Amino acid sequence: MFNVISNEILAENLHKMVVAAPRIARARKPGQFVMVRLAEGEERIPLTISDADPAAGTITLFIQAIGSSTRKIVATEAGGSIRDVAGPLGKGTRITNWGRVVCVGGGVGTAVLFPLVKALKEAGNQITTIIGGRSSCLIILADELTPLSDTFIIATEDGSLGTKGFVTGPLADLLADPERVPQAVFAVGPVPMMRAVADMTRPLGIETIVSLNPIMIDGTGMCGGCRVQVGSETKFACVDGPEFDAHQVDFDGLIDRLTSYRTEEAVSLKHTAAECKIGRGMTQ
């Protein structure tokens, strides 16, 4: 049993949960994740560890409740508990001082991006963070990322917040500017977004790292469900990743495998759409 120390609502359906997991808090490196199973009979899902406090023995999870499993997890109040939390899994992010770094986050991927931004900032990088979503109600962690970023940009497809359009717009501006062109780009979000970023940086030879979130069951390299083609090799995202060289990832294959359980995904998407409307209604 892993006790929930606090559960704070940061935005519509975005929760910040602090969970007691002393061993994981001690061992964890930025970029790693945990496998979480709320209760007996529930699904095992991977969640990025957003932060950790080894002294307090806690880890922090930013969880966007978009599917039935995440909804049940965020419904656990402080004082309650999560049955299973296993990790830290995956390889940590390669953190170095590149100089100028652009961090791009799309939708729920922004929660995965957060610990990378924090670690890159601590390593002395000059950071431009660009986060985006379809609409303002899907923009998350802006308040948390702003103080960590030298430049902070929001893009929404409907123009309801920040620049109108995709995150690739502001990125293109940076890439075209010799004064601001980054030495490395980190991108986490929907696969088409990560592919678009990779396509933009590839011709310029800018090192680009993406964090993938394919379907996982055990998270320990046992089942092979998370396999993804990287260059000429089949990699397991859970043990070889989750971060990979964006210029080598077969994004088409990844997109395709992510639709393996599309019936379930369609249900999740319907929920997201409904939540967005509720969110607007409440803020009006």
Place this chain on the structure above:
Amino acid sequence: MSNTLSAKERLAIERVAMPELAAGVRSGNFEEVNRGLSADQALAEAHRCLQCSNRPCVAGCPVGVSIPEFLNALASGDLPRSAQILRGDNALPAVCGRVCPQETQCEALCVRGIKGEAVAIGYLERYVADWAMNHPDELLHEQMPTATGKSVVVVGSGPAGLTAAGELARRGHAVTVFEALHATGGVLRYGIPEFRLPKQIIDREVALLNRLGVVIECNVIIGKTLSIAELRRQFDAIFIANGAGLPVMLNIPGENLKGVYAANEFLTRVNLMEAGRSDDSPTPIIKRREVAVIGGGNTAIDCVRTARRLGAERAMIVYRRGEAEMPARTEEIKHAREEGVEFVMLTAPTAILGTKDGWVSGLSCQKMELGSPDASGRRRPEAIKGSDFELPAGVVIDAVGTGANPLLTASAPDLSLNKSGNILISSAGETSIPGVFAGGDIVRGGATVILAMGDGKRVAAAIDDYLNGK
């Protein structure tokens, strides 16, 4: 029946048949196929044992169960004594009685098998183990040794780990077991389906180990949550038994299509996560009318019988050799056939075929013929030219084997490995790091439950010697 029958009278008794759930019923559910012997059946079968003085059956058992002795106690009607003998030699008898390949081990060496049929040792082991589980109050009290003050950590709660844990606890050591998954049992739980080994059996075997003082903690991944170096600081000895949890793919085109599973993923979804077991299972599984399972071992048979139970009308084993060469147990093959599984033999897949939108549509195959024997002694399959054909399938399961999971070994560079990533050990089971021992599939590669248990038992004795400074 008294236990004073003459040899002639014993020889006259026919081998018992295991009562089974009817094939038509069981192919639609996950209930255990073998129902277990009745008291009368077990008593009669125990009398078939001739109590030979040279005990060949014991030599065939990887954990050296005192077979004639537990059968003799059973034949005398002394079940508590029989259970005590059995449990003293075997930490998981209810598991072994169900999944051990007795026909190639103890029963293969049974004198009665020379002219006729061997004593059904496996069925009787299960009978006595199940009786013990159901009659805890009648069991003879185990004399617990005084605590040695020494601590041992076991990595993995599969057959090797649980066996070693039991053996070490019985020697008075404080034993902690770390399990990476959220539930105990390792391959017994995620790999072997419930129609062969109900989860309740694992739970009850684990509960008996808890009673011996063994502490099991789940969700601890050695190599990630804790390192071997940390364990060395906290415990006097380490036994690594983390299994062969790495899927081996065939490396043929199409393996990333939707609907292609490694056996580990397919079985883990259904067994551990209960996917497809009810309409509202949170973990999904792809169900199709035609399912092709590639491979000929017990894992392949487990997959195909599971697929059948999930509703596949055509559940097929695709194997490049013939039925006689299949490594799977004869009983499993028989059960699968009764349940309507198709055996597509002497067939090697060359590619997995897909639809335009990335779903599996079938297998491209080649017919094979058997040539001269290879290193394994089995006749080598050779492709027949121009024999290519297509087999329609909506789900394809790769069940050709498993390898060594590198999660732990990658985090402990001092641990010597072979080329396949398996841990190298001395004859006593010690690794290249003093005080760190290993056994089971992480040493052997994919083998059987009982061989892993044999390792657990043997290495536990070596660890005991090590702790006693021998």
